[in-house]
Amino acid sequence: MSPRMSAIRVIENVVCSFCGCLCDDIVVEVDDGRITRVRKVCANGRGLFTHYDPAPRRPTVDGREVAWEEAVAEAAQILDRADSPLIYGLSSTATEAQRKAVALADKLGAMIDTTSSVCHGPTSLAMQAVGEPTCTLGEVRNRADLLLFWGCNPAVSHIRHFARYSVTPKGTLTPKGRRDRTVVVVDVRPTASTRAADLFLQVQPGADFEVLATLRALLQGAEIEAETVGGVPTAQLQDLVERMRTCRFGVAFMGMGLTQSRGRDLNVSELFTLVAELNQYARFCVIPMRGHGNVAGADQVLTWQSGYPFAVSFARGYPRYGPGEFSTVDVLARGEADAALILASDPVAHFPSAAARQLEHIPTIVLDPMPTLTAQVARVVFPTACYGVDAAGTAYRMDGVPIRLRPVLPPARPTDVDVLERIIEAVTVGN
């Protein structure tokens, strides 16, 4: 073997931390400190490995490159001067960094919120109201014979979910894979995922709650006079109820079609209640399709540190919970934050414009491995390491299973933990 060839390192079982699937079978080839080839990764996750430039970059203040000490001092000064600072994001960083973000919020008396508030925040509200009949993706793979996907499109947003966890894998009690399962998709429009389904129920936009309420009524034996409910023939709903009642192990996966539509948390509560009631007849569980790689971890960390999963304020010295009050879109739209620290997320790219614009008017600090639109308007930017690529850490899969992220590249940049620890030391508020 030539010296050149021996320099190529093949690393197996790498975890992709792009989405909540946390696929842990990725193969990465590294040559001379650069990722040269990535196998098994999906089209969404590939860019995490191929588009991330791990070269160390200096932080910036007002667009000017500065030493790390100067950037930390500037960030600390911004936070010290603020009366009502906000910490937001957390979902694309490791659990260890999320803990530091909560510690900083606690010390500052800040509001802290995660990207859950614009994805599965309503799901958290439903869990608190109803409970969470859950299971792991391993149980889904090995046991589930009925899969219900409601208001989600995994073929686009969680590309390997069908193949690795839910629809096609061969498991202990599902030896024939796809042929051992019935797949039902509920959506307002045909999608790539509905094409993979045995049954597609097309609901009218905004009618999810009444369709779910009808399914609950049918399960309890009620007779429905209407021929259609929410655009779906009642006979089709009756058929679905029979399939759900008589399956061996059913799993409902749900997404933004429920959380972002009219009714929001009430839609999700209705689905979770239906799933709980189905357990009188069959084993049935529900798993939210979590988007960002460690957004589930953000919920976990914030809950174990403060008691609440998102939208928390430490302003009174103890944690208070307030969706609608301490959630970031509301806080920014009302102009209630006078400084912001954005950790591993890009609200300027994904928030309603009126909320996003507020980040241009208040001093903003960004920690992110990637260039983001939020970094473009921020006063202080820390280009940190990317967990799972050039830093080690922990992330929670969509089913709440923690997975260790191993670096494939040698560490060259400070991590979010490193920077947050320095900021926590430097701020004087709370000392």
Add this chain to the structure above:
Amino acid sequence: MNEQFTLITGRTPEQGQGLHEGKDSEAYRRATALVEMNPEDMAHLGIEEGQVVRVRTVTGQVEVPVCAGTLPPGLLFIPMGPAANVLIGTETESTGMPPFKGLAAEVEPT
């Protein structure tokens, strides 16, 4: 059929992959600056594939090209991103969640 539509926003493969190239890249801009419509709705309004239309909600308006999609009549889809953000308000109904799906919207040719 009328010109009142229901707007939903969401992910697309092009949007998901374009963001890795940078959200100020041409790939991301192309992936997010469009509106999908039902072909019958397009015919009713005399709109051709690729034609730029004005989409308006109570919050704002954008001008984006039309793309025929597999949507039921009366529904519009815009990928999550800068164009969609202009149209979405900040009322969260005490949940933290803005109305990303189910907005009343109007469409008119420019």
